[in-house]
Amino acid sequence: MNLAYRDVRHNVGRFLLASVGLSLLMAVVLSMMGIYNGIVVDALAIVRAPQADVWVVESGTRGPFAEASRIPGDTREAIARLSGVTFAGSVTYQTVESEYRGGKIRLFVIGYELGRPGGPSEIVAGRAIGRSHYELVADRRSGLKLGDRIRLGRNVFNVVGHIENQVNSAGDPVVYITLLDAQKLQFELAPPAARIQVARGAVPEGLDTVNAVIARVLPTVKPSSVAEAARRWKHLAAMTQSEQENILTSSVVDKVRRQIGLFMGLLLVVSAVIIALIIYQMTMEKLKQIATLKLIGAPDRTIIGLIVQQALALGMIGWALGYVLVTNIKDYFPRRVVLEPENAFVLAAIIFVVCLLSSGLGVRAALRVDPATALGS
Amino acid sequence: MSAVSTPERLVSLRNISKHFGEGTTRVDALRDVSLDVTPGQVVALLGPSGSGKTTLLNVIGCILEPSKGRMCLEGEKVYDNRWLRSDLRRLRLDKIGFIFQFHNLLPFLDATDNIAIVLELAGLGSKEANARAVELLEYLEVANRRAALPAKLSGGEAQRVAIARALANRPRIILADEPTAALDSARAGIVMDLLRKLASEQEAAIIAVTHDEKIFDRFDRIYELRDGRLDSGSDRPN
Known part of the structure; x- marks a missing residue:
């Protein structure tokens, strides 16, 4: 008998409400991931549009996107x-x-x-x-x-x-x-x-x-060798397509990436605190039932299972609802939101771990309940 | 007197003491309590508030560790100045049934599942557990409420389901904490008659803490606790 499922079914409205609240947080986290991806994709789209192999720019610059080049x-x-x-x-x-x-x-x-x-x-x-x-x-x-x-x-x-x-x-x-x-x-x-x-x-x-000259080379020729040849002119600098893309992702959008990364980290911490509070609150409301379970002989693993399964269900439902929400509203964002499947899986894995850790507070409280509290009023 | 470990005495306590705190804050909740309860016997524990009734029930239920003494349950020595078993929850699951003042049924399980959960914890399969739960509900004449959640049961029905849960693993020791306190006198009488019937049919020992004078005549023996000391008990009043 799955006690976690039975308890959720008994309080399904409340559980879903908590899940919806959490899903909004998940939606924000996923949006942030999508916005970051969108920034990278947009930046790379400009660089990739001319289908160049080599970029020739002003000497001493990393133009034309990262720096001015003439x-x-x-x-x-x-x-x-x-x-x-x-x-x-x-x-x-x-x-x-x-x-x-x-x-x-x-x-x-x-x-x-x-x-x-x-x-x-x-x-x-x-x-x-x-x-x-x-x-x-x-x-x-x-x-x-x-x-x-x-x-x-x-x-x-x-x-x-x-x-x-x-x-x-x-x-x-x-x-x-x-x-x-x-x-x-x-x-x-x-x-x-x-x-x-x-x-x-x-x-x-x-x-x-x-601002720049772009070149396409023969498939049999290495772009790096053409870039090397172009660099012999002292007033020019040259880089391959992959070097240009690296400049964009590691330099031009690097601050944005770090800013969004930090924001996502904060959101995950907030999510962890909220999950922990919800699970703790749900556990505290069940303390007498947990005491009764202990009194009638339920082992700790049954009680831990009850709390951890509910925490995981809360996290996963919140994640799923958040994912559905973002995929439905992403086209309304002013910037492109690119949500890759691996982003969703990474977030699911993070939420899984967060839920496990967050349920620790509730588990601790449950394991400390004295079964004697089930006796008396 | 030594602790008797024969099955004739389902509960046997010898010189059980329990104190809380030390020095000036020390409280002696139980002082040299000795008690024997035999199969089929229904005994009451009386006493004013703070006399140690619940402490004694917790000690017999292996919830609270005594400070000293010896205790045998169903012939097995479980305490001799220290616990002799580490798996006290398993011991409770196998040997002891609990009936509470307020039924304490799990609110998210229906009547059948409230009983079946105990059986599943003991290792029974889901189907067998359900069948046994229904059987118990029929025995206690509440089978028509088998699918009802505790919130939908009347006080008497809920207490019958709670009794069924206490009996699920066929324990031979049943501890009841004010089992009729939440019931009117008519239902209290019915519940006590039911407990007597169970004690008699299943050769179980029932120990109940109660203040309810109306049901004193349902007990075989009545013990009174005062300041942690248990008197020698008296037979059922006529």
Whole structure:
């Protein structure tokens, strides 16, 4: 006879209420895990979109995502001529804030050369950029509709296509424009500032500057050897795709990861305390019944089983409800929430251990009950 | 006088003493208590509050360790200035049935399961335990309430289920703590008649703590405790 099950069945409403309360905590923990995954996935999506093997950036920097990087636009030709390189393309990256439908909108603008690596990998609606100027392809999360017009800098762009699931590590949706437009947007001075520079006698800077050059190499060629070759130019730094991804995950999103990790840790501690309190309270209410069980000869393992099984059931039901809740609401979060099955299993394992430890308080109280308390009133 | 370990005496206590505290705070709850209860005998323990009745019941029930003395239960020497068995819960499960003032049924188990749990703890399978539980409920004439939770039972019904639980493992020693205190006089009489019947049919010894004068005539022998001392007892009043 399973006493834990019988007791839960007898107080099913109360038990479920406690489980629902716990499930909300579990949902928050799972959301945190999902948000962290989402940040990493989003950050990597930008890096992986151009399907590059090698990133060439300004010497002494780890650009273009972790640090600012500016290199001459003709670097692309030099890189393209390296042995083993099949394609090369120049790219720029910058964040822009603009007016859209009476409000502010933040966009992560990627400039690329038409017909070269660096552009959007898949258009889900509309078409790719077909003209050299004033067209853009936007991530759906930007809210921009096909045919919309939006001002970026001093120029107005037409939205011609949509992409999906591309935002930067800050959550700003990506838009693609041509490299020429992006260079103007990033490097061209505003007319008054340009006039002042001319008045001062400064030589106007050329616009042919880019943030990075990306290269694809032959399958038989090691990207590291191409990166090594690119590093021979003293004004350039180069890294492979995996090195670029490492920079993003270990540097750019590292603080976010640690912050979320600490927050998750705190939530787990809070969950442990709450589980312990619930189990302790449930045990204290049953002390006379436990005394009676001891008096009629129930061994300690029966009493421990009663408490531990209820603690585990509470934790697992709370976890399951929390998981169902998060999977149903995750698409309503402003940032992407990516919930991997292994996250749910890891949390289940943690909750299992937490429940075991938390039930210790209740077990201790139960084992100290004097069976004599069952006698008398 | 030595502790008798023959089955003729189901409960045999010799010079059992129990004190709490030491020095100026010392309280002698039991002083040299000797008691014999034979099969089929129903005895009452009387005494004012604080006289040591519950302490004596706890000692016989192997819940409380005496300070000194000797005790035999069903012919087995269980205490001789120290416990002679380490598995006192198993001893209680096998040899002793408890009936409480307030039935103390587990509220989350129905009447049948409240009895079956004791049998399962003793090692019986679920089916056999249920069959025996129903048999006991029929014997105590509450089988029609077999599926009812304790909260749905009347006081008399609940106490009958509690008695059935006490009898589940066929113990030959039944300890009852104010078994009729929560019942009206008519039901108290019925419960006591039932206990007498059980003692007689199952050759069991029943020791009950009571204050209920209306049921004194149901006991074979009445002992009175005063300041921890047990008198020599008197036969059933006529």
